[in-house]
Amino acid sequence: MDYTGLLHQLIDGMRCPESEQGGRYLIRFAKPQQYEACLVELSRLRNEFTDLGGVRASRLARTLIAPVQSPDMLHRYGDNITIEEDTPxxxxxxxxxxxxxxxxxxxxxxxxxxxxxxxxxxxxxxxxxxxxxxxxxxxxxxxxxxxxxxxxxxxxxxxxxxxxxxxxxxxxxxxxxxxxxxxxxxxxxxxxxxxxxxxxxxxxxxxxxxxxxxxxxxxxxxxxxxxxxxxxxxxxxxxxxxxxxxxxxxxxxxxxxxxxxxxxxxxxxxxxxxxxxxxxxxxxxxxxxxxxxxxxxxxxxxxxxxxxxxxxxxxxxxxxxxxxxxxxxxxxxxxxxxxxxxxxxxxxxxxxxxxxxxxxxxxxxxxxxxxxxxxxxxxxxxxx
Structure with missing residues (x-):
């Protein structure tokens, strides 16, 4: 799974002006090892991109929480992740x-x-x-x-x-x-x-x-x-x-x-x-x-x-x-x-x-x- 590509999509979403940003989403990983691998990549990229400070994580739920500009683009990851809009x-x-x-x-x-x-x-x-x-x-x-x-x-x-x-x-x-x-x-x-x-x-x-x-x-x-x-x-x-x-x-x-x-x-x-x-x-x-x-x-x-x-x-x-x-x-x-x-x-x-x-x-x-x-x-x- 392309974790770097996924995180770069989140960075692109967070770099947009607020008026153009999409909603916030919960991105849930199907398998614990996929979530852990993504966290390792997130930790590595955080040194390079300060924008990733806006990504929150729940280990218990195997979930990343972040603004997503175009959720449709995440569907290419298939059954590896599920995405859900954050609701009040x-x-x-x-x-x-x-x-x-x-x-x-x-x-x-x-x-x-x-x-x-x-x-x-x-x-x-x-x-x-x-x-x-x-x-x-x-x-x-x-x-x-x-x-x-x-x-x-x-x-x-x-x-x-x-x-x-x-x-x-x-x-x-x-x-x-x-x-x-x-x-x-x-x-x-x-x-x-x-x-x-x-x-x-x-x-x-x-x-x-x-x-x-x-x-x-x-x-x-x-x-x-x-x-x-x-x-x-x-x-x-x-x-x-x-x-x-x-x-x-x-x-x-x-x-x-x-x-x-x-x-x-x-x-x-x-x-x-x-x-x-x-x-x-x-x-x-x-x-x-x-x-x-x-x-x-x-x-x-x-x-x-x-x-x-x-x-x-x-x-x-x-x-x-x-x-x-x-x-x-x-x-x-x-x-x-x-x-x-x-x-x-x-x-x-x-x-x-x-x-x-x-x-x-x-x-x-x-x-x-x-x-x-x-x-x-x-x-x-x-x-x-």
């Missing part, structure tokens, strides 16, 4: 319910899933959770003992500081540990590894998520929290999710906020993930939450107060918020039973649910599938 992916929080708030000790969602009843047995001690999101507020009093260094995929020389708020909110629900003046999360002694893949607007691409999962696998996290999604299927994303799953990592993903009954977003729709829908304080599925057969479990996601940037607290709603409750509950379980596989944990999560309440006007025909997470029941099931 969005956070799963409902903008309507995002407002400043005050901390309240143990938030309603943490109480609701009965996490405090587990703390005498497990607080999630040293369970590593990769939160692929907007980063985290490293100065927040609630998160002072909860954050590891993580990675900033947008600027690798910087810590993954949160310039949006969403990632800090997720981190707070999972692992906040400020019993005096702030709030307590579901698993207060677990460790969050913030993976900043989303910018200050909450925007990211599939390639950012692929690189984020790659980092999580290499750094041996136990759980990946993915509070985001997209409507379209991505082979690259499925491939890297599958590899993380087989590496023994539990992947928890939000179902989406479109109020759909028969469809959820990717990557939550992939069977290797635990897909999460949102409920309100009345134990009913939140109006915005996707639901149905593809949702594995529900958790509190309506009017959730958690940590925010600049040391503050915000109330937010979304399946994003529900997902962080489930990640925390699984951290409690894993601290006590570290040998459980992702498949075993998914089966336990689905078995240890509590039935939901139907919304008014729901007919018997539209029976609610699935139930809500219960941390105490999950721990009891896991100990059997």
């Amino acid at each position: 992916i969005t956070l799963h929080s409902a903008a309507l319910h995002n407002k400043p708030s005050t901390a309240q000790g143990v938030p309603w969602g943490v109480k609701h899933i009965r996490a405090p009843k587990v703390w005498s047995v497990s607080t999630g001690h040293r369970v590593k959770i990769g939160v692929i999101d907007t980063g985290a507020d490293y100065h927040h009093p609630d998160l002072r003992y909860s954050l590891a260094r993580g990675i900033n995929l947008l600027n690798r020389s910087m810590l993954p500081h949160d310039d949006n708020g969403h990632g800090t909110h997720i981190a707070g629900t999972i692992a906040a540990a400020n019993s005096t003046a702030g709030m307590i999360g579901v698993a207060p002694r677990s460790v969050i590894y913030p993976v900043k893949a989303f910018d200050h607007n909450g925007s990211a691409y599939v390639s950012d998520i692929v690189l984020g999962i790659d980092w999580c696998v290499r750094n041996k996290v136990d759980i990946i929290n993915m509070s985001f999604g997209m409507k379209t299927r991505s082979k690259s994303l499925l491939d890297v999710v599958n590899r993380a799953y087989h590496a023994g990592i539990v992947i928890v993903a939000s179902s989406g906020n479109d109020g759909k009954r028969r469809s959820i977003d990717y990557p939550a729709r992939y069977p290797q993930t635990i897909s999460v829908g949102a409920i309100d304080k009345n134990r009913r599925i939140a109006s915005f939450s996707n639901r149905g057969a593809y949702v594995d479990v529900y958790a509190p996601g309506d009017k959730i107060v958690s940590s925010w940037v600049q040391g503050k607290h915000h109330e937010m709603s979304g399946t994003s918020m529900a997902t962080s409750h489930v990640s925390g509950a699984i951290a409690l379980l894993l601290a006590k039973h570290p040998g459980l596989s992702p498949a075993e944990i998914k089966a336990l999560v689905k078995r240890a649910t509590v039935p939901l309440r139907a919304r008014k006007g729901t007919t018997a025909k539209s029976k609610i599938r699935g139930g809500e997470i219960d941390a105490l029941k999950l721990m009891q099931e896991g100990g059997e």
Whole structure:
């Protein structure tokens, strides 16, 4: 295979004026040895062409990520590579319910899933959770003992500081540990590894998520929290999710906020993930939450107060918020039973649910599938 020719095509694409550049693509190699050979050539050419600094690589996915001016020209490599256009992916929080708030000790969602009843047995001690999101507020009093260094995929020389708020909110629900003046999360002694893949607007691409999962696998996290999604299927994303799953990592993903009954977003729709829908304080599925057969479990996601940037607290709603409750509950379980596989944990999560309440006007025909997470029941099931 002509690796030099392939890389020169990428250089030509990156040298074009931005207005003439093509889109960004994920170029996946069929065989590991082909990918490794291309990396060797990439390393050699980088000394000669500074343009190649714009090519990113994921070893886990055997993928190069770069602008491609004319994708059709890459088809001459046949089955040796597959190319996929890099597509946007969005956070799963409902903008309507995002407002400043005050901390309240143990938030309603943490109480609701009965996490405090587990703390005498497990607080999630040293369970590593990769939160692929907007980063985290490293100065927040609630998160002072909860954050590891993580990675900033947008600027690798910087810590993954949160310039949006969403990632800090997720981190707070999972692992906040400020019993005096702030709030307590579901698993207060677990460790969050913030993976900043989303910018200050909450925007990211599939390639950012692929690189984020790659980092999580290499750094041996136990759980990946993915509070985001997209409507379209991505082979690259499925491939890297599958590899993380087989590496023994539990992947928890939000179902989406479109109020759909028969469809959820990717990557939550992939069977290797635990897909999460949102409920309100009345134990009913939140109006915005996707639901149905593809949702594995529900958790509190309506009017959730958690940590925010600049040391503050915000109330937010979304399946994003529900997902962080489930990640925390699984951290409690894993601290006590570290040998459980992702498949075993998914089966336990689905078995240890509590039935939901139907919304008014729901007919018997539209029976609610699935139930809500219960941390105490999950721990009891896991100990059997």
